[in-house]
Amino acid sequence: MTKLISANHLTKCYKARCVVNHINFDIEEDEIVALIGSNGAGKTTTISMLLGIVPQDSGTIEYWKSDFKKEIGTQLQSTPFFEGYTVEDNIKLFAAFYGISLSSNEMDEKLAAFDLLQVKKVSAIKLSLGQQKRLAIIVSTLHNPKLIILDEPSAGLDPRGQKEIQQIIRGLKEQGVTVLFSSHDMLEVMNIADRILMIHQGCIIANGSPSYLMEKYQTHHLEDLFFELTK
């Protein structure tokens, strides 16, 4: 397996408080990795350091290639659409940022794949949250990234919306995209993650496949493991 990312002793402190504290982990090609942890555990800070949005105070991040930024897609917690622009306009705009021009057929195929064809001409900021999250994933994958990083992609969605996001994440993996996502939904993590990174108070406290961790900690439910390890 090829390592896409290797984080070594990654640390971020705000004044005297280290919110991410000497963490080590790898992201391998073709896996779906779930980053889980309580509110304030350090997930978004970790993701932001991987994306270069927040500089680390110490530690290193090794990427698979020097111009890795061209091959990373991301969807952060807020959705980034332009006011007054339709769904289609937004996709065209983001495609233009990447120097991509989509044919009308390609546009419709993409929209249909994400169940958004019927809202093609609707202002993006008027979409439901689930539709906005799906649109955000479309725009973050327009450049065919090798790795996509999603910060709580299904937060606030109803069960159907959550399921749709899970199917999209699985579909990305089938297309050869590696996915790192954060989530508070243990069932979702069980459903789709190949590997779990559990972070607590800025430290990685568990790292392994769901089945490995269940076996190791002798539990049948990820939620129980979460409660036990984050006490």
Ligand SMILES: Nc1ncnc2c1ncn2[C@@H]1O[C@H](COP(=O)(O)OP(=O)(O)OP(=O)(O)O)[C@@H](O)[C@H]1O
């Ligand atoms: N710019 C900042 N200045 C000071 N403290 C910060 C800053 N950014 C984040 N923090 C703190 O770092 C800690 C980790 O925050 P982070 O957003 O990474 O947590 P999280 O695991 O993503 O939480 P959640 O699940 O609630 O999104 C929190 O205590 C937060 O208040």
